[in-house]
Amino acid sequence: MQRKISRREFLGLLAAAGLSPLAASLARLWNRLQTAPSRAAPEGFSPQSPHRWVMVIDQGGCIGCNYCTYACLAVNDVRPDAPWNKLLIQAELAGGRIYLPQPCMHCEHPPCVSVCPVGATYRRPDGLVVMDYDRCIGCRYCMVACPYETRHFNWEQWDGPNPYVPDFGAPEVPRRSRGVVEKCTFCLQRIERGLALGLTPGVDREATPACVTECPVQARFFGDLNDPQSTVSRLLAERPSLRLREDLGTSPRVYYLTSLAGVPPTTPPERRP
Amino acid sequence: MWLRRHPYLLPWTALLLALLAVGGIAAFQVYSRGLVVTGMSDEVPWGLWIAVDLSAIGLGAGAFLLSAAIHLLRLRDFQPLGRVAVLVGLLGYTSAVLALLLDLGRPERFWHPLVFWNPHSVLWEITMCVVLYTGVLVLEFAPVVGQASWMKSRLPRLARLLQRGHALAPALALAGLFLSLLHQSSLGATYGVIPSRPLWGNPGTAVLFLAHAVAAGPALTLLATLGAERVLGREVVPLPTLLRLGRFVGIALAAYLYMRLWDILAMSYTHLPGRIEGLEMLTGGLLTGPFWIGEILLGGLIPAILLLIPRLRERPGILALSSFLTVAGLVVARWDVNLSSMFIRAGYIPGQTVAPLPSYRPTWVEWTTTAAILAYALLSYTWSLHLLPLFSQEQAQESAKLARRAFEPSAER
Numbered sequence: 001m002q003r004k005i006s007r008r009e010f011l012g013l014l015a016a017a018g019l020s021p022l023a024a025s026l027a028r029l030w031n032r033l034q035t036a037p038s039r040a041a042p043e044g045f046s047p048q049s050p051h052r053w054v055m056v057i058d059q060g061g062c063i064g065c066n067y068c069t070y071a072c073l074a075v076n077d078v079r080p081d082a083p084w085n086k087l088l089i090q091a092e093l094a095g096g097r098i099y100l101p102q103p104c105m106h107c108e109h110p111p112c113v114s115v116c117p118v119g120a121t122y123r124r125p126d127g128l129v130v131m132d133y134d135r136c137i138g139c140r141y142c143m144v145a146c147p148y149e150t151r152h153f154n155w156e157q158w159d160g161p162n163p164y165v166p167d168f169g170a171p172e173v174p175r176r177s178r179g180v181v182e183k184c185t186f187c188l189q190r191i192e193r194g195l196a197l198g199l200t201p202g203v204d205r206e207a208t209p210a211c212v213t214e215c216p217v218q219a220r221f222f223g224d225l226n227d228p229q230s231t232v233s234r235l236l237a238e239r240p241s242l243r244l245r246e247d248l249g250t251s252p253r254v255y256y257l258t259s260l261a262g263v264p265p266t267t268p269p270e271r272r273p
Numbered sequence: 274m275w276l277r278r279h280p281y282l283l284p285w286t287a288l289l290l291a292l293l294a295v296g297g298i299a300a301f302q303v304y305s306r307g308l309v310v311t312g313m314s315d316e317v318p319w320g321l322w323i324a325v326d327l328s329a330i331g332l333g334a335g336a337f338l339l340s341a342a343i344h345l346l347r348l349r350d351f352q353p354l355g356r357v358a359v360l361v362g363l364l365g366y367t368s369a370v371l372a373l374l375l376d377l378g379r380p381e382r383f384w385h386p387l388v389f390w391n392p393h394s395v396l397w398e399i400t401m402c403v404v405l406y407t408g409v410l411v412l413e414f415a416p417v418v419g420q421a422s423w424m425k426s427r428l429p430r431l432a433r434l435l436q437r438g439h440a441l442a443p444a445l446a447l448a449g450l451f452l453s454l455l456h457q458s459s460l461g462a463t464y465g466v467i468p469s470r471p472l473w474g475n476p477g478t479a480v481l482f483l484a485h486a487v488a489a490g491p492a493l494t495l496l497a498t499l500g501a502e503r504v505l506g507r508e509v510v511p512l513p514t515l516l517r518l519g520r521f522v523g524i525a526l527a528a529y530l531y532m533r534l535w536d537i538l539a540m541s542y543t544h545l546p547g548r549i550e551g552l553e554m555l556t557g558g559l560l561t562g563p564f565w566i567g568e569i570l571l572g573g574l575i576p577a578i579l580l581l582i583p584r585l586r587e588r589p590g591i592l593a594l595s596s597f598l599t600v601a602g603l604v605v606a607r608w609d610v611n612l613s614s615m616f617i618r619a620g621y622i623p624g625q626t627v628a629p630l631p632s633y634r635p636t637w638v639e640w641t642t643t644a645a646i647l648a649y650a651l652l653s654y655t656w657s658l659h660l661l662p663l664f665s666q667e668q669a670q671e672s673a674k675l676a677r678r679a680f681e682p683s684a685e686r
Contacts, residue, residue: 015444082315090622100622111468117397118382118389137385138308138378140318141396144614147469148621149628153318153378156309178307179378244621248468 049126052225053186053201055103055212056232056241058257059090061219062099067168071214072103074164075187077171082152084184085211101220103211104129104150104184105244105252112142112151121181127253128186136180143181147248151183169210186222187211202230279504285655289648296645299638303375310638316631317615321639322376325646327460327607329369330403331482332600334490336362336410337446337453344446350675353510353668354518356417357501358494360657363410364650365493366403371646395459395466402456409449412438420662458483461610470614471627472551477536478610484532488525489603491518492576496596499589501658509664512589513676519592523580526599530573546626551617559630560613563605572602 064087072078072085088100110129112121120135121142143151157178165171172189176182187209194200194207201207202223212220223230232255235241241255302310313320339358342348374380386400418424419435438445461482464473495518498510540548555564576595579585586592618628635643657663 088622091624114391114393115396115466116391117394117400118385119391119394120385120389135382135385135389136379137382139376139396140378141394141463143315143318145467145469147619149315149618152315153308155313156307181378242623244623245619248619 049124050226051126051201052253053106053127053191054223054225054232054236054253054255055106055186055209056221056223056235056255056257057101058219058221058235059098059100060257061217062101063217063219064089064097064099065216067214067216068101068103068211068220070164070168071210072184074162074167074169075172075210076185077162077165077173077175078182079152079154079158080163084150084152084182086150100256101211102148102150102244103186103209103254105148105250105254106184106186108251108253109249111145111147111248111250115141115145117141121183128188128191129183130185130188131181131183133176133180133182138179138181140181147245147250148252151181153181154178168214202232279659281504282655282659286652289652289655292641292648293645293652296642296648299641299645300375302638303642304380308376308378310636312634312636312639314631314633316618316628317633319611319615320633321608321635321643322372324604324608324611325372325643326369326376327482327611328604329365329372329646329650330460331457331486331603331607332490332493333362333365333369334453334457334486335492335494336365336413336490337406337449338487338491339494340413340442340446341450344443345450350511350514350672351518353514353664353672354494354498355668356414356663356665357498358491359410359413360417360654360661360663361494361497362490363407363414364653366407366410368646368650369403370407371649372643375642395462399456399459399463402452402459406449406452406456409445409452412441413445413449417661417663421660422662423660454483457486464610464614467614469619470617471545471547471619472540472554472617473610473614474545475536475540477532477539481529481532481536484525484529485603485606488522488529489599491525492522492596492599495519495522496593496600497654499593499596501663504655504658509669511669511673511676514672515592516583516586517676519580519586519596520583522596522599523577523586526573526577526602527581530569530577533569533573547617547619550627551613554613554617555609559616560609563609567605568602568609571598572605576602 066087069083069085069087073080073083076084078084085101085103088102089097090100091098106127106129108127110121110123113123113129116122117139118135118137120132120137121129122132123129138153140153143149143153154176155178158175162171172187173185190207190209191201194204197206199207202212202221205213208222212222221231221235223232225233225236227233235257236255239257241257243252243255246252299310311320311322335358339351339354342351343355374383377383386397387404391397415435415438419432419438421432424432424435458479461473461478461480462476464470465476465478466474468474495515498515502509537552541552554560576598579591579595580599586595612633615633616630620626620628
């Protein structure tokens, strides 16, 4: 004869059945919270990367020609109305302008990464803050969180021709689809390919971000801050520099060398698309 | 039968269906062309739909509060409000999901947060809580469907299965309390954890959002009940019970306003870049009207006063009006929080305090879809009133007896 289960026993069994996966989930959650919000490193990357990629921009050298922006638009196949690299004007002085070219800051403590509900934007061990376009759900919280406005949403599908191809380069990455957020990657594709070929990002053109290689006045530098001999390490040791909104605690990886020798000339070179 | 007894039902349903149809056309625009059909931009990435999300979830808070009051605190006189509160909550949460499915750039990936976890994200936590709590609400509401006479006669086995959920009520109330206390406050933390949005970048937003939901959620339950009495033409919940809930709303609203006052006052002394600019926008700039008139005066002080003075509260018209004002006040407040956060952004060019003011104007697509979501909630509520046993007579009688005992203790003895 079957024993009847009392309501109390039934509820107890139900609670036990419900609690065991909950406990497992809580353990999983706890493990996740212990680790920094970065993803497992892709094949070939050690969790502790030997590299610390930074960009150094010399505001004293920048003439405002916008070639960095154009090169980025071509190489990363970016919509011209939402450039990954912006050229801002910091100040208009009597003798000319002080420019502020601005890519993604690739923050050490990126607000965008901690807010993303699906971990679609993540910080790689080498410090690059990148996007997984296949995972992004398009909630745009990262755009709300980014203090530097370097993120752009694909409000519609962009099928038109890229006016900066081929004058400023050829696309090296696929175009992003409608409905996802995109941003500057420090030309991740060049760095990865360059390292695989034994090149040095920041030294060899093929392994260096397009905005750096296309700058006609060498106002942008890229390299490894872990290498004391790199150009970026030496520049930051020799010259005063600043980072944008350090008070927010984001610790950006883009450094600006302030304009020392007064105001640069403002006549941009001729080539324009 | 009741279709003839309620002549309003046909034109009202037709109107709501028309709104749903227009919203459907607009939604088709969104899905075929992308979010370019909205007024949002890279500078203002969150607009009207996010305000709908925040409001709908906040106004659904009556469900967890009344479930907790009935099943955990054992306040049995609130029992006749339990079912309608759960239904209002369910409609609120499903409305939020509808708005979210429009707002996401890739709506077909809505399930990603459930699989790809980022526990550092408050939005992930909100998503998990909303999904789980919507499940709780469905389970809480299942017995009501199971008790419907047409269910019992046509699908007796399913009806019995659904009714079995009664036994789970205390456990569900506990789960609902736990989940709601988490996500109702983290909705505010969504803004509070963002340092680049200086106006709301403080931990107070989380507490404020929870406190406002605790006031306005039951206010919507109250409003829905008063509406039901009007439509059905009979008393469904004893007036003393409604008045008691109204008093609770008044106290909660006053508590919220007190915290809001200190939030605003404290804000004006921090001198954090952007905070003063944001405060000026609310108190003497772009959002002056919504803030002073909508949020503070009509949506806060007036309903709080009306509900806290017994002589005023006891007039049914006043009770309905102040519930409505409380509900509207929450909607305006959430619209203000979102919009001012989008507008007041920390500047990042050296020497720039705040970024240049962007502009945002919702397009017809956003307005009509919002109207359609509201129509969905109203339509579901209207038909539930007529098709489901939302109000039980026994519970109402017991509640009335309890209220009489509370008011006339000598008569019992």
